[in-house]
Amino acid sequence: IHIHAIGDAAVRQALDAIDEVVRRNGPRDRRPVIAHAQLVDDTDIDRFARLGVIPNMQPLWAQLDSLMTVLTIPRLGQERADRQYRIATLQRSGAALSFGSDWPVSSGAPLDGIAVAVSRRTADGEPEGGWTPQEILPVEQALSAYTAAVAAQAFAENRWGRMYPGAAADLVWLDRDPRRTAPLELPHVGVRATYLQGEPVYEAENGRAAS
Numbered sequence: 103i104h105i106h107a108i109g110d111a112a113v114r115q116a117l118d119a120i121d122e123v124v125r126r127n128g129p130r131d132r133r134p135v136i137a138h139a140q141l142v143d144d145t146d147i148d149r150f151a152r153l154g155v156i157p158n159m160q161p162l163w164a165q166l167d168s169l170m171t172v173l174t175i176p177r178l179g180q181e182r183a184d185r186q187y188r189i190a191t192l193q194r195s196g197a198a199l200s201f202g203s204d205w206p207v208s209s210g211a212p213l214d215g216i217a218v219a220v221s222r223r224t225a226d227g228e229p230e231g232g233w234t235p236q237e238i239l240p241v242e243q244a245l246s247a248y249t250a251a252v253a254a255q256a257f258a259e260n261r262w263g264r265m266y267p268g269a270a271a272d273l274v275w276l277d278r279d280p281r282r283t284a285p286l287e288l289p290h291v292g293v294r295a296t297y298l299q300g301e302p303v304y305e306a307e308n309g310r311a312a313s
């Protein structure tokens with residue numbers, strides 16, 4: 103089950119529906135997904151882990167850009183606006199957080215999303231210290247949400263998402279270590295090569311990385 107739910111009422115309806123499925127048909131390894139989960143009511147946070155629901159979130163949107171200040175906050179009101187994209191809260195609740203892009207409506211580049219996940223700042227660095235900084239995620243967890251967690255979401259943790267002998271070797275080779283790169287620099291990290299099943303499908307020209 104893969105549901106896109108954005109507001110707190112929609113997220114609750116999605117959780118209620120999944121709850122009902124488990125109640126009627128019994129438990130099994132379903133790995134249901136609620137994509138976005140932009141606004142989750144306090145009383146629904148713990149239901150993700152309890153029901154085994156994966157929150158698939160889009161960290162790129164967790165920033166104070168014009169989409170947020172002009173479109174979203176005036177409609178939500180300040181109190182609920184400050185409770186959006188509770189990425190770290192959901193992670194700490196025990197939910198199996200994963201990341202995505204919702205491409206093509208926004209950038210499909212994971213580094214763009216990771217930059218915001220670890221800073222909650224716009225590309226211009228606003229605001230200093232980050233918007234709702236209690237929801238900032240450590241970079242290792244952001245990388246894991248885009249890799250191992252997505253593989254598990256797809257029932258493919260034994261093939262994708264990590265490097266080990268026998269794994270699929272779908273790889274991206276970066277020109278810098280994102281764990282040692284300043285958050286605002288992350289979108290400018292270059293891609294040297296990408297591999298599918300161990301075969302190169304993209305290689306930067308003249309050894310120069312494309313960003």
Ligand SMILES: [Zn+2]
Binds near residue numbers: 106137138204
């Ligand atoms: Zn969507």
